[in-house]
Amino acid sequence: MANVSIFPAPGPIGQAEFEANRRALERDRRAETRMRINLTLPALLVVFVLMVCPILWLLSLSVVAGDGRLSLENYALFFSEQVYVEMFLKTFMIAFVVTVICVFLGYPVAYLLAILPPAWSGVLMLAVLVPFWTSGLVRTFSWLIILQRNGIVNKSLVWLGVIDKPISLVHNMTGTVIGMVHIMVPFLILPLYASMKAIDGNLMRAGANLGSSPTHAFFRIFLPLSMPGLVAGMIMVFVMCLGFYITPAILGGGKIKMIAQRIEESISLYPTWGPAAALAVLLLLMTAVCLFVSLKLVRWLAAGR
Amino acid sequence: MESYVSHRDRLWxxxxxxxxIFYLVVPMLIVIPVSFSSTTAMTFPPRGWSLRWYEAFFGEQKWIGSLWVSLRVATLTMIVTTLAGVAASYALHQSSFRLSETIRATLISPLAVPSILIGVGIFFVYARIGGLLNTTAGLVLGHSVVALPFVMLTMSAGFSSFDMSQEMVARSLGANRFKAFVTVTLPQVKFSVATSMLLSFLVSFDELIISLMVASGPMSTLSRVTFATLRDDVDPTLAAVSTLMLIVTSVPPLLLHLYASRVRARNGRNAG
Structure with a gap:
């Protein structure tokens, strides 16, 4: 495009010149495309060699049995051994509970963010973003201090007379869920807020004009319109929970085993990489299915009205 | 969106x-007072005050060594990812060749893949080809995979308001491609470049899973040592480490965010 010549043609140009021009432009366009592709190569190479290829390799490793034959025995392991069945159920259950609590806590925050005047919502946004930026390890450690046997929560509950003696809040399911919700809530709020921000406020006022109470208008107008963002945020949280590692490993105290920890353990547990690879493939498959469903659902919700 | 409901109706x-917000913000700040405690009991409020846990951190090879590893790896990851990411997003901006959307999706995809999967994959590759386990290069390449999507998203947003024809004008006036990029394009996206650098540094500094899979011993990162200490023998030095990590991971983005909103507000006023 850069070499377009603009000299005035003396009279109508001949077929030969026209052809030459066309070819030059075509050559130029191809050179531009080639240069652009070359510029993406370093980044592509990193992602290809360290993510795409290893995942394909994991796929192939997962269908090779201990003796080197092609078989599905690595996958059969997950259905025959009770430990794995329980681990899958527990992973799904934790992901589900965390997602539900995140919706309960996050929806009002996103709603307030969307309706506050800009100065106030800016401050509230910071209160969501600062924890979001902070290291997950630091936040997990804080919960360990707060929830421990003689920690501040237990002390307060005893002082208030709610309980007689300290209860276990960490190294179990309770601690894991509290810590995971803390990390996941911003991931629900941010996409939800983005979709709420796009809702036209006039619709709510029109509803009020036509005699709808604020509550009624919220449930009939605002809630349905915020559904695409809510679904996107929920699936995001659910998927991230499925593959989560740090918090369950620390606040679960070795008792709560989710898929990610199983994958890590399987590498040293079994003589071959097959079982770990099969687990990894299953996790990938579940993630892909969730994301695909989310994409379809969000499109359907956005187009349906 | 304005509303027609009174503040009192919305009190609940x-x-x-x-x-x-209390649940989100306050608990993570507890590491700060605990890190200044004078006793080994990690209770709040602390019984006395001291700097002994900071002395323990800066005096122990385990901590200080891993801090250097983390800083080195994060700096190199920042350089690699920003260079590769800026080049790629520049190339993909306002481009219409057949593969461009596929390339963009590929470069952002690590965001959607659980990091344990990326970690296991990288471990298998390194274990097979050898020479990259327990090396700075191995850590930097691994971290680059997960940091790249953040640079791509930031730079795409930065380029989105940039019109390529400006660069073409510069080139038609005699600048070569590189000079046109550096003098015309780069100054207009410098803020996004700075954000990309910060994000890629922080992603690497905070990354745990890949570090856990590909490097141990003297090549352990700070996050790995912190995690191992947390899991196996909790000791109050962790509170000092956590306070330092809290500052490193939350203050720079906060400053950048505040600066960006001020710039936006100023531009908004000028435009309006």
């Missing part, structure tokens, strides 16, 4: 959101 909403 303010209270509830206040509690959620």
């Amino acid at each position: 909403l303010y209270i509830f959101v206040g509690l959620v």
Whole structure:
């Protein structure tokens, strides 16, 4: 495009010149495309060699049995051994509970963010973003201090007379869920807020004009319109929970085993990489299915009205 | 969006959101007072005050060594990812060749893949080809995979308001491609480049899973040592480490965010 010549043609140009021009432009366009592709190569190479290829390799490793034959025995392991069945159920259950609590806590925050005047919502946004930026390890450690046997929560509950003696809040399911919700809530709020921000406020006022109470208008107008963002945020949280590692490993105290920890353990547990690879493939498959469903659902919700 | 509901009608909403924000912000700050405790008991409030846990951190090879590893790896990851990411997003901006959307999706995809999967994959590759386990290069390449999507997203947003024809004008006036990029394009996206650098540094500094899979011993990163200490023998030095990590991971983005909103507000006023 850069070499377009603009000299005035003396009279109508001949077929030969026209052809030459066309070819030059075509050559130029191809050179531009080639240069652009070359510029993406370093980044592509990193992602290809360290993510795409290893995942394909994991796929192939997962269908090779201990003796080197092609078989599905690595996958059969997950259905025959009770430990794995329980681990899958527990992973799904934790992901589900965390997602539900995140919706309960996050929806009002996103709603307030969307309706506050800009100065106030800016401050509230910071209160969501600062924890979001902070290291997950630091936040997990804080919960360990707060929830421990003689920690501040237990002390307060005893002082208030709610309980007689300290209860276990960490190294179990309770601690894991509290810590995971803390990390996941911003991931629900941010996409939800983005979709709420796009809702036209006039619709709510029109509803009020036509005699709808604020509550009624919220449930009939605002809630349905915020559904695409809510679904996107929920699936995001659910998927991230499925593959989560740090918090369950620390606040679960070795008792709560989710898929990610199983994958890590399987590498040293079994003589071959097959079982770990099969687990990894299953996790990938579940993630892909969730994301695909989310994409379809969000499109359907956005187009349906 | 303005509303027609009074503040008093919404009181319950303010209270509830206040509690959620309390839950989000206050607990993570508890590491700060605990890190200045004078006793080994990690209780709040501490019984006495001292700097002994900071002395322990800066005096122990385990901590200080891993801090250097983390800083080195994060700096190199920042350089690699920003260079590769800026080049790629520049090339993909306003481009219409057949593969461009596929390339963009590929470069952002690590964001959607659980990091344990990326970690296991990288471990298998390194274990097979050898020479990259327990090396700075191995850590930097691994971290680059997960940091790249952040640079791509930031730079795409930065380029989105940039019109390529400006660069073409510069080139038609005699600048070569590189000079046109450096003098015309780069100054207009410098803020996004700075954000990309910060994000890629922080992603690497905070990354745990890949570090856990590909490097141990003297090549352990700070996050790995912190995680191992947390899991196996909790000791109050962790509170000092956590306070330092809290500052490193939350203050720079906060400053950048505040600066960006001020710039936006100023531009908004000028435009309006």
